[in-house]
Amino acid sequence: MQYFDVEGKTWKSLASTTPSIDAANCYCAASAGNNMYVSGFREKSLYYIYRYDTEGNVWDNQLHSCGKINNLCIVDDYMYAISSDCNQVPQRYNFSKCQWQTFAKVSIPSNSLFFCSGETVLNSKVYVLYGTLLYTSFWALQNAVLHCFDPVKNEWEEKAKTCKRHYGSSLFVVNNRLYVAGGYDSSDTSGCACGNSTAVEVYDEENNTWSVVEQKHIPPNNLGAVEIEGRVYFIINKFALDSGIRIPPGELYPVHLGEWENLAKIAPNAVLCYLPVKRESLKTERGKL
Numbered sequence: 001m002q003y004f005d006v007e008g009k010t011w012k013s014l015a016s017t018t019p020s021i022d023a024a025n026c027y028c029a030a031s032a033g034n035n036m037y038v039s040g041f042r043e044k045s046l047y048y049i050y051r052y053d054t055e056g057n058v059w060d061n062q063l064h065s066c067g068k069i070n071n072l073c074i075v076d077d078y079m080y081a082i083s084s085d086c087n088q089v090p091q092r093y094n095f096s097k098c099q100w101q102t103f104a105k106v107s108i109p110s111n112s113l114f115f116c117s118g119e120t121v122l123n124s125k126v127y128v129l130y131g132t133l134l135y136t137s138f139w140a141l142q143n144a145v146l147h148c149f150d151p152v153k154n155e156w157e158e159k160a161k162t163c164k165r166h167y168g169s170s171l172f173v174v175n176n177r178l179y180v181a182g183g184y185d186s187s188d189t190s191g192c193a194c195g196n197s198t199a200v201e202v203y204d205e206e207n208n209t210w211s212v213v214e215q216k217h218i219p220p221n222n223l224g225a226v227e228i229e230g231r232v233y234f235i236i237n238k239f240a241l242d243s244g245i246r247i248p249p250g251e252l253y254p255v256h257l258g259e260w261e262n263l264a265k266i267a268p269n270a271v272l273c274y275l276p277v278k279r280e281s282l283k284t285e286r287g288k289l
Helices: 258-264
Strands: 002-005 010-013 025-032 035-041 047-053 058-064 071-075 078-082 091-094 099-102 112-122 125-135 139-150 155-161 170-174 177-181 184-187 193-197 201-204 209-212 225-228 231-236 239-246 274-276 286-288
Touching: 025 071, 025 274, 035 071, 071 112, 071 125, 078 112, 078 125, 112 139, 112 177, 125 170, 139 184, 155 209, 170 231, 170 239, 177 225, 231 258
Parallel strands: 002 286, 112 170
Antiparallel strands: 002 010, 025 035, 035 047, 047 058, 071 078, 078 091, 091 099, 112 125, 125 139, 139 155, 170 177, 177 201, 184 193, 201 209, 225 231, 231 239, 274 286
C-alpha cells in the first residue's frame, strides 16, 4: 500500500502496512473511522471484502456472494455494495450484525442498458449516476441519469438527466452538492467507456437540474484535473482527489499543474481512498491512499 506525499508530490510506501493484501485484483475502496474496506477478487471466482484496521495494523477478509463490486459506500451502520451490472441484486452489509442483506434494485427499462458512472453519499442517501444506452432499432447513447436511494424507505427515486453524456465518470460531493467529472462521452454495449472527455457538471437538488461547470483555469492536461468551486481536483482511477490547490477569486491565469505529474503514475487497476493513519507511519499527518 502507498500514500501520496502532497509536499514531495510523489508516491511512497506505507511501511507500517504489513502484511499486504492478498487479493489478485481490487475494484474499489471506502473508509470509515480507522477501517478501510476493499472490494477484491482472489481466485477460483471468489470475491472478498478486505478490511484494514489502521490501529491494529492488520488485514482480515470476508467472502461474499455479491459478485464483482465496483462501488462501495458507507451510510450509518451499513456498507452498500453496488455493481456496475444493474442486473445484479444490490446488497448492503450490517456492521453491527455482521450480515449481508439485499435491498431494492433500480428500475431499468427493458430496452435500456445502464452503466454505473459513479456512486456517493449525500445527506444519508445513496446517489448513483448511470450512463445510458437506449435501443430502438439500434443502440443510441443517452445522457446519464441520476438515481437516489432512500435507506429508510428502501426505494429508489429517479432524478434529472445530466446535460451531457457520462460513462466511466466519478460522482462526488463538494460543499454539500453533487458533481460529476472525468470519464468519457461514449460507451460500447459492454460498458467500456470511450470517445472524448466529458464535461464537469453540478446537480441542483432544489430544482432537480444539472448544469455544466465552466473550466476557466484548467489547461489541457492528462492528469484528470478539474476546477470545482475554486478548488482543483484530480480524477485518478475514478477517484476525486482534492489537491489542496485553491484558486483565488478573480484569478485570470491558468493553474500550473506540472509538479503533479507523478500523481497519475500508478497502476490503472489501483484503488484509492482517504484514510487516516498514525503519525509515525509517515512524515505527514494524513496520507491519500
